[in-house]
Amino acid sequence: MKPLSQTWPDDLAARYKARGYWRGETFPAMLRDRAAEHPDRIALTEGDTNLTYGALNARARSFGAGLLARGYQPGDRVLVQLHNCIEFFTATFGLFAAGLVPVYALPAHRRTEVDHLLRKSEAVAMITKARMDGFDHGALGADLLGDIPALREVILIGGTGDAAGLPDLEGISGDPATLPDDPDPQSVAHVQISGGSTGMSKLIPRTHDDYIYTLRASNEICNVTAASVYGAVLPVAHNFTMSSPGVYGALHAGARVVLFPSPVPDAAFPLIRREGVTITGLVPPLALLWLDSADRSQADLAPLEVLLVGGAKFLPEAARRVTPVLGCTLQQVFGMAEGLVNYTRLDDDPAVITQTQGRPISPDDEILVLDDAGQPVPDGSPGHLLTRGPYTISAYHDEAGANTRSFEDGFYRTGDIVIRHPSGHLTVQGRAGDHINRAGEKISAEEVEDHLLAHPGVFDAVVVSIPDSHLGERIAAFIQLKQGQALRALDIRKFMRTRQVAPFKTPDDIRFVTEFGTTAVGKISRKELRNQLRTAALAED
Ligand code: OOB
Secondary structure (H helix, E strand, O other): OOOOOOOOOHHHHHHHHHOOOOOOOOHHHHHHHHHHHOOOOEEEEEOOEEEEHHHHHHHHHHHHHHHHHOOOOOOOEEEEEOOOOHHHHHHHHHHHHHOOEEEEOOOOOOHHHHHHHHHHHOOOEEEEEOEEOOEEHHHHHHHHHHHOOOOOEEEEEOOOOOOOOOOEHHHOOOOHHHOOOOOOOOOEEEEEEOOOOOOOOOEEEEEHHHHHHHHHHHHHHOOOOOOOEEEEOOOOOOHHHHHOOHHHHHHHHOOEEEEOOOOOHHHHHHHHHHHOOOEEEEOHHHHHHHHHHHHHHOOOOOOOOEEEEEOOOOOHHHHHHHHHHHOOEEEEEEEEOOEEEEEOOOOOOHHHHHHOOOEEOOOOOEEEEEOOOOOEOOOOOEEEEEEEOOOOOOOOOOOHHHHHHHEEOOEEEEEEEEEEOOOOOEEEEEEOOOEEEEOOEEEEHHHHHHHHHOOOOEEEEEEEEEEEOOOEEEEEEEEEEOOOOOOOHHHHHHHHHHOOOOHHHOOOEEEEOOOOOOEOOEOOOHHHHHHHHHHHHHHHO
16 A cells, blocks of 8 residues: 655744644544533534534544444545535544544546545545435445455445445444544645546645644634534535635534535525524635525525635626625635635735635745746736645655646645735636636546547547636537547537546537647647637637
8 A cells, every 4th residue: 555645844844833833733633622622512513413522523433443343454545425414524533533544535426536536545445325416326336346456345324225235334333442542643634636637636645734724724814713603515525615714624613514405595595594604615606696696585694704705716796796795704715625725814905805816824835926937927917826835735645747747846836827916915817727617626628538539439529618607617628520420419418427427527518620720830739729729719609
């Protein structure tokens, strides 16, 4: 098994400790401490079910001990694919307590992504739910068990559905006295996944010290205290919902987390009122939906104090409507699973809140804005964003090629084009690379092209992002068919389903072309081709 690690140069590590960013806190200790401080306070609310800190800690520790009794070893990786439910927390804090390492998959992931994540992480187990959004994850799990030798068990929550014979999380328990000592705070606590600008997602190992620093700092910046109620509207497996300040931030503060079954206003607004939700986070398309609905219905969202919007660019016109329409303060968040997170501050000028994506969490987040030749650009001019700091990784797990491309002298090349203002706030201008940010989901153009090329009737395919007033960006595919082939867009969509990938990767626009324009010189790069096609599509639209 390839070991997971994340390290910083000694001088930086010493500085981050000396400045109090890394305090030696770990996830198992965090929940244990909160449970000891106020065992009877409610940690999680799902529908009519409330779970106290004491009960969550006890349940998680018993589950963790149960896993050790089944032969799992500290350091083993476990893929967690769950939607917003209490068991997500029993599972992850159980893994933390046992020294096992959660790897987070999105509920929308299908066989292709799950298979990749299991193999890449060498996971020995997977925790999922038999059915989510109409898809049979239990059957998929049972199938993968036969396919992936390292995968020993698929553990289900909430019943086994058609996948009879798989163990149920509720049935796994053990003696907490058998749990190991708390892990090294510098060791890897859990693994996030990258949006993936080229090909499949990469694994992002995050340490206890680095990740918990972002929780503490985010709580301070977003004013999350024990009195707060955090509404988990987006999937909890997203780094944004997990840590900005997110569900783990709220638990760190001893606050309450309310798990939302759906983000649509009809379901979400009554829940905000009923549970007194004070803070939540949305991607821009959902924020627009909430704004439009609140505009029409005069909805009373009185408890809501702060709305975080991030994951993709929130346009100033929409940002300006948040306070008048929803009656709360807007905080823009520009973050990435690799580390760096920027927030507008609650007391920033309204113009800063609506026109920038915030400034870094930490005084020790180093920001470089460089031109194509690698030279710094002056404030106010756009350039490539590179960053290094107390919670930004210096390497993906087991990705020699991508690591060479993405990291330079310990700085992470984010792929984002930004403008830095003299105040340190950043405005995101766009992306340098070829990924599509569709409503906050990051999709690699190359990965979608690969799937399209697998169709026997397709000669070539080029995938680009097109601006979309609702989604921010949508996926457009230009397809050149083989001679004599007559496929329709519907055939391509059906084919994408057979590829067993997350549904959000299916192209929104499918355009058939007889040939791709090439320059007189002949061969051009795929990147250039994507640029040409994007420009042509925009002109046509
Ligand atoms: C968040 O994380 P990821 O890893 O899914 O995606 C990171 C990328 C950034 O590099 C940037 O391209 C884009 O998403 N992005 C934004 C943005 N927030 C993220 N682009 C424009 N404006 C924004 N506000 O998406 C994420 C992680 C933690 C907190 C918030 C978002």
